Amino acid sequence: MTGTLGRHVRPIDWQQRTSGAARYTADLFIAESLTVRVVRSPHAYAAVRSIDTAKAATMPGVHAIITIADFPPGARYIHEGARDRPPLAEGMVRYVGQEIAAVAAETAEQAAAAADAVVVSYDRKRGPLTIAAAQGAWSAALHKRTNGKNISKSLHRSWGEPLQGSSDGVSVDGRFVFSRQTHASMEPNSIIAQWDAEQGCLHLWVSTQAPIFVRDEVAQILGLAKEQVVCHEVFVGGGFGSKSRISEHEVIAAALALKVKRPVRLVLDRNEEFETTKSRHAFHMELALHADASGHMRAITGRFQVDNGAYDHSGMSVTSAGMKGLGLIYRPRSIRLDAQLIDTATLPGGQFRGYGTTQVTFALESLMDELAGRLERDPIDLRLQNANRDGEETLIGARPRTVRLADCLIAARDAIGWDKLRNTRPAGHGVGIASGVHLSGSYAERDDANRSDAAIDMLTNGKVRLRFGGADTGTGQRTMLAQIVAGELGLALDDVDVMTMDTALTPFDLGAWSSRGTHYSGHAARLVAKTATKKLESLAQGRVLPIGDLVALSNEAVDGMLTVEASFVETAVQRPDPKTGLGNVSASYNFAAHAAHVKVDTRTGKVELIDYVAVHDVGTPLNPAAVHGQIVGGAAMGIGAALGEDLVFEQGKLVTTGYTYYALPRAADIPSIRSFIVNCADPLGPYGAKGVGELGINPPPPAIANAVADAIGVRIRELPITPDKIVTALARKEGRNRHFNIWRRPDRWWIAFVRWAYPLGLFRLLHAWRTHQPSRSVPPEIEELAAPASLDEALSSLDRGAVPMGGGTDLLLRRSQMLSTATRLVSLAGIADLSQIAIAEDGAVTIGSAVSLSRLCAPSATHPAVAAAAQSIASHQIRNMATIAGNLLQANRCWFYRNGFECYQRVGAKAPCYAILGDHRFYHAAIDGHRCQAVTPSDMATALTALDATIHIRGRHGTRTLPIRALYTGPGQTVLQDGEVIAAITLPAAARTRVGAFRKLNLWHGDFAIGSVAITCRIDEAGCWHDPRIVCGALAPVPWRAVETEKALAGRKVTAALLRAALDEELNAKAHPLARNAWKLDALAGLCEQAVEEINEKVGR
Amino acid sequence: MSASAVTSMVHVVFWLVPGLERRHQMVSVKRQMVVNDTAFDVDVGLDDTLLRVIREKIGLTGTKEACGRGECGACTVLVDGVARLSCMTLCALVTGKVTTIEGVARERPDICAAFADHGGFQCGFCTSGQIVSVAALLQESLPGDPAAAEHVVRDRLSGNICRCTGYGGIVASVLALAGGDR
DSSP states (O other): OOTTTTSOOOOTTHHHHHHTOOOBGGGOOOTTOEEEEEEEOSSSSEEEEEEEOHHHHTSTTEEEEEOGGGSOTTOOOOTTTTOOOOSSOBSEEOSTTOEEEEEEESSHHHHHHHHHHOEEEEEEOOOOOSHHHHTSTTOOOSSOOSSSTTEEEEEEEEEESOOOOOSSSEEEEEEEEEOOOOOOOSSOOEEEEEEETTTTEEEEEEOOSOHHHHHHHHHHHHTOOGGGEEEEOOBOOOOTTTTSSOOSSHHHHHHHHHHHSSOEEEEOOHHHHHHHSOBOOOEEEEEEEEEOTTOOEEEEEEEEEEEEESSOSSHHHHHHHHHHHTTTSBOOSEEEEEEEEEEOSSOOBOOOTTTTHHHHHHHHHHHHHHHHHHHTOOHHHHHHHHBOOTTOOOTTSOOOSOOOHHHHHHHHHHHHTHHHHHHHOOTTEEEEEEEEEEESSOOOSSTTTTEEEEEEEEETTSOEEEEOSSOOSSSSHHHHHHHHHHHHHTOOGGGEEEEOSOTTTSOOOOOSOTTOIIIIIHHHHHHHHHHHHHHHHHHHTTOOOOHHHHHHHOSSOBTTEEEEEEEEEOOSOOOOOTTTOOSOOOSOEEEEEEEEEEEEOTTTOOEEEEEEEEEEEOBSOSSHHHHHHHHHHHHHHHHHHHHTOOOOEETTEESOOSTTTSOOOOGGGSOOOEEEEOOOOOTTSGGGBOOOTTGGGSSHHHHHHHHHHHHHSOOOOBSSOOHHHHHHHHHHHHTOOOOOOGGGOGGGHHHHHHHHHIIIIIHHHHHHHOOOOOOOSSOOOOOEEEOOSSHHHHHHHOOTTOEEESSSTTHHHHHHTTSOOOOEEEEOTTOGGGGOEEEOTTSOEEEETTOBHHHHTSTTTSOHHHHHHHHTSSOHHHHHHOBHHHHHHOOOOOHHHHTTOOOHHHHOSSSOOTTTTSOOTTTSOSBSOOSSOOOOOOHHHHHHHTTTOEEEEEETTEEEEEEGGGTEEETTEESOOTTOEEEEEEEOGGGGGOEEEEEEEOSSTTOOOSEEEEEEEEEOTTOOEEEEEEEEESSSSSOEEOHHHHHHHTTSOOOHHHHHHHHHHHHHHHBOOOTTOTHHHHHHHHHHHHHHHHHHHHTTO | OOHHHHHHHHOOOOOOOTTOEEETTEEEEEEEEEETTEEEEEEEETTOBHHHIIIIISOOTTSOOSSSSSSSOTTEEEETTEEEEGGGSBGGGOOSOEEOHHHHHHHOHHHHHHHHHTTOOSSOTTHHHHHHHHHHHTTSOOOSSHHHHHHHHHHHTTTSOOSSSTTHHHHHHHHHHTTOOO
């Protein structure tokens, strides 16, 4: 290879991307721009009777409102050809969040206010919200389909020999669920659209992976010629597949730009981004593997149900790609698969890194381990025996030239220390392996999918510029292309510029998807660079001259610029046969093996990743650092899918609409992933390279599931592998049961009755007839903001509905969630008197209410248990801002309440609690739940309760002091009256003599507690515990003290087992869990055991 | 202008009083903000977050809005050297000197270069916040033991979500800057 190819170079745009200079779409502020706000459906399935925009249209700043009536009749997206989705709702809405109308106004606030004022009248219907519901006899039909009710499409694939009945073989099978994962790109979908009436040209700046698809869809829907729509180059902040097709917002912005004749900007907020970005399709898979007694794989059979969501986007091709993935890793003799793409009235599925192969790999590779178990074989040996090989045509018609899967497996085995771990692993530890495959650009079912063009402009100043039509969303593709051009032309990397995305100025390319960038754009760049070299050689005629001088010699140069173009067409690929799916759809195929070493906390269900190895066959890496970046980034995303990421819906509405509720990995959640590349050079790849973008995401879910199964002897078949699933599976395995005997507890009878009545119609009644919150997407403006210098001053201003504010991290959030309408805020954060930590002579510690959580993180500042709690809260930045009183007083974090559900807590008695039948596994009460199932989320409250803290409250009319246990009246609710503030918190002198420990279980580092525990006690010289406090957070509406257990332990030498026995008895006597959160009792008891062990360790026992 | 003079000028108490300008129906006050050691006179609405003022009124677009509600860290800036989320900070309450990515990149180009050398960024959208957080982190000393240092770095950067890199490159960048030998 030439030049810098094969070597690590800094990305050519590193200075822009690291200094803030890179301009992403939302960073472009075009003069006279209007802001767009979209009106969305609050209903999963409803007929739209009317849309009244009259009032909204007259509101201040509003320039235009569009509905479907503003589009040509019959306007539909092309997508996969189904043409079932209009640009704005037409007649029906089929999922929560679907676009109904859009407003362009001078400011974002005006646009939002007008959007709120658009009156849409609905005729609500009961839509099929799950795969099971869609197939029910009485379910509504979402679309008119020819394959059967709510079956968008069916697919049958049969490859290889006919299945033969045989008795000497081994079969394993299972039912696997791959849940919905969302891309959560850091840059939300962003569009700027501007109509140039003079030129008759629509200019678009779009955060996209594939400008050409955006151009084509916008042009066809708006009835423009393709040449009239021009996408311009911008920096793009991640895509992972979500931006490889149109996001359904580009057309809206474009239509408004045409209407108002001014530039418009449409930037989705994070709620919208989660609610409307087409997610990974959930796959429900029944899969079976059949092998002979020697372990040779005979057949793979299976049946998939794929959740299509409300509209056809890429569901069928995702399903088809997944099926083909099953034919590439190993060498079965037969594959028989059936799939149904099922319509549900939920967010549509779309393209996501891995594209179907991720889902099926989870099932296949989990079963490979089960097969190995049945055959009593080492899982890696079994995989090596069956691994695909060079030069063989696979059952699906693929002809990979290079297959280094076996090398990957062996390298992964060595790197993770497989043999040693398998033989001598400590309890709770496990190791798992998984293979994976992906391709280098599929010959997708469209014309020209095997083609990529490129152009080079050479300038008299010696610089050259490559023009190419794809988009670099952060993969490093621009740098790789510059390396190719620089290498071929013998230039320094600095002399090569790369222009992308501009549909007017760059030649044909389909964009960055299907891992096609390296193969297609790499070949195109190589080809055009060679063309340029030839051109220069002909100009040089044997002389050695710099490029600039040669350009000056050329009579083809225009304005000092000589241009060459080239078109690369891959002839080694075939379009798949539509009937059989057979065909060599990719020029090369890339393989991987990942190995995971996990530690499972069997008490709490938490899976900790100790070590992770990813070994890939990517051909020859052109920029190794970028290749490792793709591998590690993909693996981290796969680890997220394995352990936490899940879109949760309730009544069709997304519950997990934000990073707080979507457990994607944070830095502390994963170890340094170790990435390796095996030696390979693919003869068809550019300089031997293969694609790499997607594969990293495929092996992690099964590798981790296999490691977990290895660790605890139970296999989890439904992703993500969250603590509840592990704790529940272990309890079942060990035959542990809890009995709560509600019939003997009259105080719980009413609640038990209501919970019983919920599924029988009470919930539906309350849901249908609930009080509605006024439609409002921006909070009322702040009218007054005071930053007093003293508490007295603050108290005097806390009248007329003014509310106190600490760091603002909860109050401002609640304002944006429409949970607080306060318009007069009094900031206490700057009051010096409230920002002190004072230690009295007797040792009592008084913490001012405005002391930040950061200051409490030091164990010496107050008490080690307080420090441990503070360290566990949120993030460094939040801890710098948030105050201790703000933490104590924050509202509950129930994900229904916070995320827009009109629930009892939000709108009042005539509304249901969505947690009772909804997903309440993590953040809801298992003890004392009443009308609302939420909990007090403050970890500080847990720790301070265990230290007998007192709360000093100041109001205009006086002062009062309470023990902290008297502070809370309900989930995040306190005895504080209007006009009162917490002035300080005191830890009594006795707290200093208490030994304590704080433990917390959560889904990601810094997340709110699923459960937290603080235990403190005094320990005498004999090792006996005195006056113990056992406090559980996030288990009940208020911090819950295990008083019976405290009594039972007092005066005894406490061990984990002793505590567990007493605590289990008390939990069984007092708990009243919901249907799916009884596991929290086990997890909390486990945390208590760990806290006891920590305390005993601290005092040396 | 000295820093203390600036501080006294901006350390004011805001009240709703007659005479405050109502623009776009928003209450606003004239403020002087010191951002990256430069003083800016800006109209600040009481609702305006520090993020919005930095991006839209001062015109420094390196600070990104990715969530707008304190979840992701993309908007991290330093106020008097302390890392804060500018999307959850009301600008009118800010009295300290603000440093954004543009300022950090100027003062600590070595952090930017380390990110480039160690795969610390891909799409770059979270990178401004990451680098600002790293600048704050590097004001403190890290443990000498590499594993302990990595533990601290991962904990401290957990408020900055990255969806591209899997964090390996970011952590490697910080450890290299801190002199850690990996």
